[in-house]
């Protein structure tokens with residue numbers, strides 16, 4: 001649920017990057033951050049465990065456009081992908097306006113992708129979201145690796161509604177802004193309806 005700050009004439013929206021462990025969610029955010037607010041001295045909050053993986057969330061305010069004279073500010077979060085952090089994932093989905101699912105294109109991560117997708121839908125449902133209606137984008141990441149599943153096969157397995165699909169190499173920034181912009185565009189379209 002977007003939060004409107006009338007005094008500042010700002011609409012705050014929350015986009016959550018979801019997906020299995022090590023799929024590249026944090027890498028997406030890091031790239032966006034480095035190209036935007038990082039350049040002007042902004043801060044990204046990243047809590048990590050000893051093994052340097054997301055424990056809680058990354059946070060990134062980013063302005064993408066206006067709705068009826070209000071500035072829109074996007075807050076980007078990633079969930080921890082490791083299976084045992086389900087409580088954190090559930091918490092981070094609270095108040096979400098749009099979701100990006102980052103799939104790992106590698107053959108050996110297919111089961112993990114499917115498990116994470118099911119888990120995402122389950123957690124959205126627990127927050128009473130209608131998955132059919134929520135702004136949602138699928139990213140097929142790690143397209144640079146040798147052992148990847150074909151895009152067609154990934155689509156057959158991972159597409160859950162009529163969502164847009166983007167190929168990406170997040171570590172090189174490829175497809176990163178395309179993914180975010182489309183999700184942001186869908187969130188704004190939803191806001192304009194309401």
Ligand SMILES: Nc1nc2c(ncn2[C@@H]2O[C@H](COP(=O)(O)OP(=O)(O)OP(=O)(O)O)[C@@H](O)[C@H]2O)c(=O)[nH]1
Nearest residue numbers: 021022023024025026027053054081142169170171
């Ligand atoms: N080759 C390749 N490596 C990538 C790509 N994107 C991310 N990586 C690497 O994959 C590893 C995991 O990336 P993260 O962004 O930390 O993954 P995550 O989804 O945030 O993982 P969790 O926080 O554990 O859920 C890192 O070593 C990244 O550099 C990519 O497109 N290609």
Ligand SMILES: [Mg+2]
Nearest residue numbers: 025026054078
């Ligand atoms: Mg991470």
